[in-house]
Amino acid sequence: MISTRGRYALRVMMDLAEHNSGSYIPLKDIASRQEISKKYLEIIVKDMVAGGLISGLSGKGGGYKLCRNPEEYSVGEILELMEGPLSSVACLAESTNICPRKDTCRTLTMWTEFDNMVHDFFFGKKLTDLIR
Amino acid sequence: MISTRGRYALRVMMDLAEHNSGSYIPLKDIASRQEISKKYLEIIVKDMVAGGLISGLSGKGGGYKLCRNPEEYSVGEILELMEGPLSSVACLAESTNICPRKDTCRTLTMWTEFDNMVHDFFFGKKLTDLIR
């Protein structure tokens, strides 16, 4: 299930896309518009900067802004950055995580098929599709 | 992400389907074939009985067996019983959980569309599709 990390990140991205004037938007403004604790958003937004989704600038006139055009962001990349791999099962989440049952597993095909479907769905959806 | 509860339940169901002679199969046998802790399986299997997936009989000659033909079980109902609602977000998991933002939420359509896709996928897959 998608947690607040992913959901709030999407809302921050939508907020930034709607106020995409080129200047930086203070987190204070985003937090008050979205009615989310600013302190908690700080943690989330920090990861979004580290992940290359947005850029931050300190000081007066500072804040956050998008790094690219809104249509160039997929929902999938935002969710995956915040939530980790969008995998249905642990053994498909990381290549290092090798299951001893993988050669005989009767469900692996199903999980793989499912994960591909999920991937296509979320990476096909763009940030602009949400704003409409 | 699907936990051991759902994954182990699927394996128990597949095991029962493959040894579906009409008689009861002791959990001891299932646990040793599947190489899963019998003690842990007890918890899982108890919920499967309570949920009407399988029936249990105590005493000698007892154990567990399917209530229906294998092709009459969908993967979705097994997973949903063990994992709870297969919802992507909390506000779609239970009808009692009403979000104050539901009338203005820009992502609700996406989550609904996604959940429908997931539902169709897992309820379309039958237990017999896994055994093949």
Place this chain on the structure above:
DNA sequence: ATATTTACCTATTATGTCAATAGGTAAATA
């Protein structure tokens, strides 16, 4: 220069879930 604004950093906390383990009771059969 200095005050102000803002991002950024580290730490802590309460609550809950996951994946088990442990030991016992009740039921059914040989």
Place this chain on the structure above:
DNA sequence: TATTTACCTATTGACATAATAGGTAAATAT
């Protein structure tokens, strides 16, 4: 009556979630 089996209650360690708290560094306006 002994044995086998399901079924029941309780506990545990590890981890994740959703925050809160207080401080530091950077950039700008005056």
